[in-house]
Each structure stands twice: as structure tokens, then as C-alpha cells.
Amino acid sequence: MSVEDMVVLSGSHTIGRSLCASFLAMNRRRLANGTISAAYQALLEALCPPSPGQFDPNTTEIDVSTPAVLDNNYYKLLPLNLGLHFSDDQLIRNATLAPFANAFAANETLWKQKFTAAMIKMGNIEVRTGTTDEIRLNCSVVNPSSSSSAAGVIEMLFPADEVATS
Template sequence: MAPRGSVGVALAVAACALWLLPATASGALRVGFYQNSCPNAEALVRQAVAAAFAKDAGVAAGLIRLHFHDCFVRGCDASVLLTKNPGGGQTEREVGPNNPSLRGFDVIDAAKAAVERSCPRTVSCADIIAFAARDSVKLTGNVDYQVPAGRRDGRVSNGTEALDNLPPPTATAATLADMFANKFLTLDEMVVLSGAHSVGRSFCASFFNRVWTNNGTTPFVDAGLDPAYAARLRALCPREDTPATTPMDPDTPATLDNNYYKLLPQSKGLFFSDNQLRVNATMNALATRFAANEAEWKQRFVAAMVKMGHIEVQTGRCGEIRVDCNVVNPSSSSSSPEVVELPPGEGEEEEAVGVAVAAS
């Protein structure tokens, strides 16, 4: 007969495996999760984001992207923040899709430090990422929404998984659809979330092959790229490893708006993958619709962000609450769940997820 402790661990592992199913079906997260255990958690995160935004408005786009890149690899578990793996190997943040372009880590660290001072070992790094992304959407797009919380932090960060799961800027329409479907997101939601490209900047490597060929020796213009726009990009990026960056939306680069969709029919989608939204008839119809109706796009965008925030979350007794977002807790291991006492009433009930939208 197995020892009682080993039976408990086995049951916990089985339960965690179940929670890795799409959480939209389980309703495992809920708005106001920290209302009793850390009532000022969201306010502290908001203050950290606002302080960083006041110094550098571009950090907001980085935090939105950080949430996306976290959720698409191992689910929304803050695995993207880890600087080392207990089992060795490259972490997510060390590989090409994230390094050196992913940013906002210092903001998450600042928010986590503030929350830890107020409520030690209570608020997960994964939830802080989700809150920070919401606050960044508010700052850049003037649209607010409620974030269901209760995520727990993972203990593994695998660079290879980032390469396999993050849609590259060279993705075709079919690849985009498949990669989002693998994360339980629809074709419509893929087009909606692509609108996040209306803020933020990109390094040359992500679009270099659209404007140069023969290893950068011959000017080239992708058929889906405006020639004058391509010429400007070539001037900015004479080599693939040029450290310069360019706004993904050259017209309103600091505002989360529907201008991204207006640029597509002008052949000014920066990435090959952006232009693919014109190739697929369903995608193109949606892009055209959002170009004409910003209010509808914003409403659907925040709903899609909430749904994305449910991808393969760990909740309840799965995962851990990291004290330092960059490393797993010292007592943790990748093979057994952390046994903790949950705050009263938290993580025990399941409620339907609602989305509150206040746009202006």
C-alpha cells in the first residue's frame, strides 16, 4: 500500500493535470479573487504600471505582449519570467521570439515587490502580469475591463516550447489560425488580438526579409508591402542585426486603436503575418469591419484578452505563489505540487467569468 503522503501527491498531480484544460470551461478564475486576502493588490500593480508608463510610454505595449507571450507557452503561469530552470536549459525569455524584444520585466518586479510588502506570498506573478496588461490597455486605449484572477505560478520555462508555440512574424494565415486554435482561440479572436500591433515597436529581424533579399544585398519588396513603406524600412535596417526599431503602427504608435486595420489595405502591415489577414476572406472581412468600427473592436479585444488569460491556468493547489517572479521558490520542485493553505474562500468556488467594459 502506498504511503498516505504519496497518495496525496498523486491525487494533487492528477487534479493539476485536469486544471490544465481550458479554464474557460471550468470557470476556475474569478473577478475579485484577492478581495479578502490582498484587497489592494490590483491598485499596487496599477501604481507600478503608471509610474513606469510616466517614464516610458512604450512599456505599456511591452506589458500587453508579455501577457500574450506568457499565456501561449505553458499557459498563463508566469513561466516567461523565469531566468533559470531547475532542470537546466534555456528559458522562454532567452530565446529568439522574446530576446531581446520582450520587455516589462522590471515593471512586474516592481509590482511584485510592492505586493509582497503588503501581502506576502499571496498574489501570483501570473496574476500580476494579467493585471499589468489590463492597466496597459487602459493607459494606451482608454478601455477598461475586469480581470478574473486566481492563477498560480508554474515551475518550468522551456525555450524550445516558446519557439514552438509563439506565432512568428512569418506565419501564414493557415498557421496563425492553427496556432490560435491550439490555444482554444477562434479565428475571429486571432484577428481581434492582432490589433494589439497598433502599439509597440519591432526590431529589424522581424521584417528584414520583406525588404531585402540575397542576404541583404538586393532591395526587395514583398508583394503585400507598399514600396514607399518598404524603402523607409530598408533605410532604417541596412542589416538584419541592425539594433534599430520601428513602430508597428507608424501613424498612431502610442495609441491602442483600430488604425492597425486601416493600414492593412494600404499594404502597410509591418509583418508578413499582418498582411495575411488580407489573404483569408474571413480574416479580411473582420479586419475591414474593425477598421470601420473602433468601439466594436475594443469591446471584442478586451473580451478576447480575458479569454486568453484563461489558457491552461494552474489554480487551487497547483503550481505555487513565487516570492521572486524570476525564480521558483527554493522548496519547490518540478515534480511535486506545493502544498499550501489557501486564503479563506479563495480557490474553492467556481464562478462564471464576466467582462465589464468601459470605453471612451
């Protein structure tokens, strides 16, 4: 996948929700350095009340203005400091990525054409298997070394005795 493909696919954030726990702490740091709107951060804090217990089930829309529409508005929000995730914000802060984000903000048809092609390209990626690959238990964390192989992770998720009885 190319850099452009990754910027294109980030546009899928125009639809969907995100767990509050996945962005709130980072966004507090972004607020301190001015890369997220103060009003937007206040809204997020109000929409994401602290949850008792270990798992915080609170979520919010990723695209604050058109959360149920597949459009290029996600890219238009970024220069306004309304990107929910740090990775969204980087699309306009990084000199390599910004021209793509700006082009997609300016031309929805271009983005939709590129999005279709990138989704097909991503769909053609072969499934990774073997001991050099990893199916992560948490996508943002490398598995412990004792479960670094895909087989080990699958065994952890589906123990042999459980599979045999299914």
C-alpha cells in the same frame, strides 16, 4: 481561441515595436509581389540600417501612423499595404480573416469591445506543463528534440545548481 479572437488580438500591433530582423527579409519578398508599399519598404530600410555582429538591436514601430495609441488604425493601414509583418498582411489577403479586419477598421468601438473579451479569454488559458508541451527558446522555432519538454527547457534556462544557489 477562435479565428476572430486571433484577428482581434493582432490589433495589439497598434502599439509597440518590432526587431528589424523579424521582418526585413520577408518584406523584400512582399515588395516583389506587391503586398507591401514600395515607399513603406524604403522607409523601413532607412529605419533599419544593417547592424554589425550577430544580434541586430534595431527596431521600428509596428503601426506607422499612431504607434502610441490603442486604436483601430492598425487595421486601416492593412489595405494600404502598410502592414509591417507578413502575418499582418495576411489579415486582408485571407478570405476568412479579411471580413474581421475590415469590420474592425470600420468600427473602433467594436474592435475595443472584442479586444477586451479576447484578452480576458487569453488570460484564462491554462499554463501548459509536462512532457508533451514546450516552452520555446525562440517562439518561431521548435526546440531541438533533446530539449522538447518544458522541464528540459526550464533546466536549460535555470540549471539546478544555479537555482539551488539563488
